[in-house]
Amino acid sequence: MSILVDKNTRVVVQGITGKEGTFHTEQMLGYGTAVVAGVTPGKGGQSIEGVPVFNSLHEAVEKEGANTSCLFVPPPFAADAIMEGISANLAVVVCITEGIPTLDMVKVVGFLNGKESVLIGPNCPGIISPGKTKVGIMPGHIHTPGPVGVISRSGTLTYEVVDQLTRVGLGQSTCLGIGGDPIVGTTFIDHLKRFMDDPDTEGVVIIGEIGGTTEEEAAKYIQAEFDKPVIAFIAGQTAPPGKRMGHAGAIISGGEGKAQDKIKALESAGITVVHNLGRLGETVLQVIK
Amino acid sequence: MKLHEFQAKDLLTKLGIPTPQGQLVKDPDQAFKAAQIIPGPPWVVKAQVHTGGRGKAGGIKVVDDPDEMVATTKALLKKSLVTKQTGPEGIMVRQVLIETGVDIEKEFYLSMVVDRATARPTMIFSQAGGMEIEEVADQTPELILKEHIDPATGWMPYQARNLIYRIDPIPSPPAIKSLTSVMDGVYKVFMTLDCSLLEINPLVTTREGKILALDAKIQIDDNALFRQKDLHTLDDPEEKDPLELMAERYQLSYIRLNGNIGAMVNGAGLAMATMDLIKMAGAEPANFLDVGGGASEEMITKGLEIILKDKRVKAILINIFGGILRCDVLARGVLAAAKNTDIKVPLIVRLEGTNVDEGRRILENSDLKVLVAKNLAEAADLVTKQVSLREIQ
Numbered sequence: 001m002s003i004l005v006d007k008n009t010r011v012v013v014q015g016i017t018g019k020e021g022t023f024h025t026e027q028m029l030g031y032g033t034a035v036v037a038g039v040t041p042g043k044g045g046q047s048i049e050g051v052p053v054f055n056s057l058h059e060a061v062e063k064e065g066a067n068t069s070c071l072f073v074p075p076p077f078a079a080d081a082i083m084e085g086i087s088a089n090l091a092v093v094v095c096i097t098e099g100i101p102t103l104d105m106v107k108v109v110g111f112l113n114g115k116e117s118v119l120i121g122p123n124c125p126g127i128i129s130p131g132k133t134k135v136g137i138m139p140g141h142i143h144t145p146g147p148v149g150v151i152s153r154s155g156t157l158t159y160e161v162v163d164q165l166t167r168v169g170l171g172q173s174t175c176l177g178i179g180g181d182p183i184v185g186t187t188f189i190d191h192l193k194r195f196m197d198d199p200d201t202e203g204v205v206i207i208g209e210i211g212g213t214t215e216e217e218a219a220k221y222i223q224a225e226f227d228k229p230v231i232a233f234i235a236g237q238t239a240p241p242g243k244r245m246g247h248a249g250a251i252i253s254g255g256e257g258k259a260q261d262k263i264k265a266l267e268s269a270g271i272t273v274v275h276n277l278g279r280l281g282e283t284v285l286q287v288i289k
Numbered sequence: 290m291k292l293h294e295f296q297a298k299d300l301l302t303k304l305g306i307p308t309p310q311g312q313l314v315k316d317p318d319q320a321f322k323a324a325q326i327i328p329g330p331p332w333v334v335k336a337q338v339h340t341g342g343r344g345k346a347g348g349i350k351v352v353d354d355p356d357e358m359v360a361t362t363k364a365l366l367k368k369s370l371v372t373k374q375t376g377p378e379g380i381m382v383r384q385v386l387i388e389t390g391v392d393i394e395k396e397f398y399l400s401m402v403v404d405r406a407t408a409r410p411t412m413i414f415s416q417a418g419g420m421e422i423e424e425v426a427d428q429t430p431e432l433i434l435k436e437h438i439d440p441a442t443g444w445m446p447y448q449a450r451n452l453i454y455r456i457d458p459i460p461s462p463p464a465i466k467s468l469t470s471v472m473d474g475v476y477k478v479f480m481t482l483d484c485s486l487l488e489i490n491p492l493v494t495t496r497e498g499k500i501l502a503l504d505a506k507i508q509i510d511d512n513a514l515f516r517q518k519d520l521h522t523l524d525d526p527e528e529k530d531p532l533e534l535m536a537e538r539y540q541l542s543y544i545r546l547n548g549n550i551g552a553m554v555n556g557a558g559l560a561m562a563t564m565d566l567i568k569m570a571g572a573e574p575a576n577f578l579d580v581g582g583g584a585s586e587e588m589i590t591k592g593l594e595i596i597l598k599d600k601r602v603k604a605i606l607i608n609i610f611g612g613i614l615r616c617d618v619l620a621r622g623v624l625a626a627a628k629n630t631d632i633k634v635p636l637i638v639r640l641e642g643t644n645v646d647e648g649r650r651i652l653e654n655s656d657l658k659v660l661v662a663k664n665l666a667e668a669a670d671l672v673t674k675q676v677s678l679r680e681i682q
Contacts, residue, residue, distance in 0.1 A: 023613075076515060101513035102403050103483055109408040110440035137582075139612040139642060154558025155582075156610045160665065163610070163641065180557060183408045209558050212405040235561040238546075238568045239577075242374070246542045246557025246579040248512060249405070255423050259565075276569060277562050278666030 002129030002174040003149070003194040003201075004092050004118060005068065009133045012037040012057065012066035012090075014073050014081050016048050020096070021072035024137050025049055028070070031140040033133045036064040057081075057088045070126065070135050071095040078122065079104035086117040094135050095121035098180070102248070105183035112185065119185025123247065124177035125155040138162075138175070146171015148284065149195040151188055152207035153180055153214075153249070157235060161207055164281030170288065173201040180247030182211065188218035192226055203229040203288040205280075208262055210236035211249045215262040223269035231284045232266045233274045234259045290509040293337045295386045296523050297505035300482065301489075306474040308502045311388035313337070320362035323387040324355035331390030334361045336382045339528040342372035348382070351390060358387065376547075383527065391501060395460070396491035398422055398433075399471065401479040409437040410479060412444070412472060414452040418491035419503075444476035460494070467500035468492075482520065483513030532576075532595050539591040541580060548573025550672060551596035551605040551634075553589075555580050555614045563608045566665065570672035575602045582613035589622025594630050604675050606668060607638045609648075616640045616648025627657055635660060635675060639668040 011028065015021040016038025026049055028035050035051050037060035044055035054060045057069065069090050073081040078097040085093040086108075100122050112119055120127055126136010130143035138155075142163045148170050152158040158177055165172060176191065178184050188206055195201045208215040215234065222230050237259040239245050241252040252258050263273050272287050274280045292300075298308040312323045324332065336348035343349050348370045352358045362385055371379035396418030404411040417425040417432045425432060434455055436448040449469045453460060460468060471492060479487045486508040493503050509520055526534050536543030542557065546564070550572045554560035557579045564574035576599065580592050596605055609619050619640065626632065639662040640648045652659045662668035 075512060099512050101483055101516070102485060102510045103410070103480065103513065106403060106408055106410060107440050137612065142642075152558070154556065156554075156556025156612065157558030157562050159610045159612060159642075160559060160562075182405050183403065207558070209561055214405075217406075233562070235558050235565060238564045238574055239561055240544075240546065243544055244511075245544065245561050245577055250557060250561065255426075276666075276669070277566055278664065278669050 002132060003191065003198055004120070004174065004176070005127050005129050005135055006132050009068045009135065010034050010036045010064065010066050011135055012039060012060040012064070012069050013051070014039045014057065014069055014071040014085065016040055016051065016053055017043050017046065018072055022048055024070070024072065025051060027137070028134055031134040033135065037066050057084045061088050061090070066090070068092045068135055069094065071097060073097055075099035075101070079108050082108050082119060082122070083111050086111060086115050086119070090117050092127070092135070093117055093119045093185075094124070094126045095119065095185075096124065096126060096137060097121070098123040100181065102183055105181065109183060109185070120176060121179040121184060123181040124179035125158060127174065127176035129174045130172050136177070142166055143175065144171040145173070147173060147200060147202035148288065149173050149191070149198070149201040149204040150175035150207070151191045151204065152177050153209050153247070154207055154235065155180070157207055160277070161205060161233065161280055165205070165284060168281040168285045170281070170285060173198060180249055182249040184249070187214050189221045192218060192221060196226060196228065201228065203231070203284070205284060206230060206232045208232065208234045209247065209250050210239050210245065210259050211247070211251050211253070211257040213256065216265040219265040219269040219271060222271060229287050231272045231274060231287050233277060233280060234262045234266070290511055290514060290520070290524055291339045291528070292507045292509070292523055293339070293525065294335065294505055295337055297507040298502065300507065301474070301478060301502055301505055304474055304478045304481070306471055306478070306502055307500060308505065309388045309391055311386050313384055314362060314387050315384045316366065317359045317363040320359050320387060321355055324358050327387055328389045330354060332358055333388045333390055334358060334365065335386045335388065336365050336370050337384045337386055338370055338380045338382055339525070340370070340372050340374045340380055342374050343370065346370055346372040348372070380528070391493060391503060392496045393493045394496045395494045397468070397493070398425070398490045399475060399492045400486065400488035400490070401475055401484065402486055404437060407437050409439065411438065412436045412448065412452065412476070416456045418493070422490065438476070444473065449473070463498055464494050464500070467494065471500060482507070483510045483517055484508065485510045532598055536592070536595055539588055541578065541588060541592050541595070543592070543595060544577040545599065546574050546576055548575040549601055549603045551575045551599065551602040553578050553580060553592055553596065553605065553607045555582060555584065555609050555611065559608065559610060563606060566669050567606060567672055570669045571676045572672055575599055580614070584614055584618070586618055586622040586625060589619055590626040590629065593623060593626035593632070597630050597632065597634070602634060604635045604637060604672070606672060607636060608665070608668060609640050609642070611640065611642030611645070615644045616642060617644040617651060620648040620651035623652065623657070624655055627655070632657055637662060637668055637671045637675070639665060
């Protein structure tokens with residue numbers, strides 16, 4: 001099993017005719033993902049790698065039964081594209097785009113309230129259920145099916161973790177990036193709940209970083225309600241306060257969001273926190289086995 | 290994007306929030322002229338630099354006559370101001386704001402931020418104005434009042450009442466009216482200008498019954514700059530670290546730190562984790578550098594050159610997990626940098642991902658001092674070894 005995506009996932013790529021959209025459509029198709037449609041307003045009727053392009057998302061849903069979107073739309077138009085996906089009642093919207101204005105995301109999160117769609121991202125690598133489907137830009141070949149769920153705020157750091165897990169023989173049930181922005185569609189807790197209900201997930205690795213309090217909140221939830229083993233890694237112990245470290249959401253501000261505070265909260269909740277990233281795979285193996 | 294106090298006040302005034310009369314001054318002669326125009330004594334001379342803690346560092350001074358004004362201005366200009374936020378080198382003061390002195394009756398704190406936990410713009414108000422808000426949060430958190438703003442409705446009048454009527458004692462009716470009006474103004478500025486922070490501390494009522502923003506801090510969401518074209522001219526490159534400025538030009542995400550091991554990584558999370566790894570290995574990270582997935586050979590070259598411009602760097606750890614970024618592109622970028630800049634320091638390289646074998650081969654066949662690590666654990670050990678070899682002091 002997996003969470004949010006599986007063999008029934010039918011992907012529509014928003015922004016398919018752009019450079020990123022086209023390249024990753026190819027990559028997703030290569031992995032075996034059912035990319036059934038693309039959307040670029042004004043380019044309806046075209047075809048990218050055999051995938052039909054439509055002018056609007058509603059058409060893609062109507063004509064090709066798309067139920068999940070992967071978004072490569074540039075920042076000025078991304079929030080609108082996300083809301084288009086939500087209004088079309090897609091089960092999952094995955095927004096890869098980095099650089100969406102924060103106040104736009106405030107609107108999007110307000111719009112999500114009361115709707116069924118789940119927004120993954122923005123500013124994320126996407127979601128993959130190894131062997132089943134990949135909706136995003138992560139390198140498929142480092143993943144392998146298995147019992148570990150991975151939830152991360154990062155991109156390549158996630159790949160590093162997944163690669164180590166695969167090498168120690170711990171495959172992954174579902175890996176997803178919730179995004180590096182300050183305002184994102186889901187929290188660690190949202191996915192921990194899903195992993196709780198997934199019989200094929202035996203343990204979860206969470207990868208956090210400086211900024212915000214989502215890891216601290218996750219720690220409370222894990223202590224109170226989560227029964228499966230959790231291992232965490234938090235990036236940014238050496239980050240100086242007040243500086244945005246690449247990700248828009250990676251900033252220690254007003255004394256809040258320090259890596260050390262997150263590590264403390266997680267360790268106090270009985271979660272194993274890996275301090276040496278080079279030995280993460282071994283540590284997870286020890287905890288889960 | 291950070292704005293100076295004088296720029297923030299300018300924007301606030303334009304959008305209806307009163308600020309003290311003042312003038313920007315860049316040399317002591319201008320200061321003397323300012324004393325003729327700006328009502329006083331007293332006057333306040335305020336260093337205009339992108340840092341907090343100016344007052345405690347002597348960057349804000351009250352003066353009682355024009356000669357004192359000139360002397361104070363002279364003492365501040367073209368000198369480095371060291372605050373607890375700047376580090377020991379401090380920050381160069383190139384301009385000061387001269388303002389009319391204000392007869393303060395009460396000081397308030399008023400700000401807006403986007404609260405991450407609720408994903409809502411939030412108005413923050415306190416009667417503990419004129420103090421460091423972190424201290425207030427620490428000692429008397431009950432004095433910090435918040436109202437989250439629903440994007441469906443915007444700022445509502447009842448929300449202003451929620452905040453103002455919780456002040457003890459309740460402000461006078463004219464003050465209530467002024468505070469309400471300022472809050473409306475703050476909301477308007479924040480939303481119109483795509484702020485990530487708008488802070489007025491203190492917001493004061495005067496004995497003459499006026500309300501004024503005595504200090505103002507505005508930060509604009511970098512992600513929104515594409516649609517805030519009028520604000521671009523307010524960016525002050527001289528307040529930035531020269532290497533960071535250079536990196537901006539090449540679209541490299543670079544932050545200068547204080548250590549001795551440089552780092553070049555693809556991905557912000559992995560870059561932060563690499564800095565942490567360097568520290569764990571017994572050294573200090575010299576920088577944060579995320580070359581990103583779409584990095585070209587030229588960007589890699591420039592990134593390396595920028596790291597090398599920092600003379601404290603004694604070795605460079607290149608940690609690349611290439612998905613979109615190909616390891617051979619990375620390797621060629623490194624070689625190109627070596628042609629332009631003399632790379633005298635050892636390169637500890639950990640490559641993984643697309644075209645990894647070719648990337649490693651290109652580096653190993655070059656005449657650069659390259660130590661290739663197969664994985665992160667090995668890379669960390671190589672850093673530790675370099676440190677212990679005392680090649681790095």
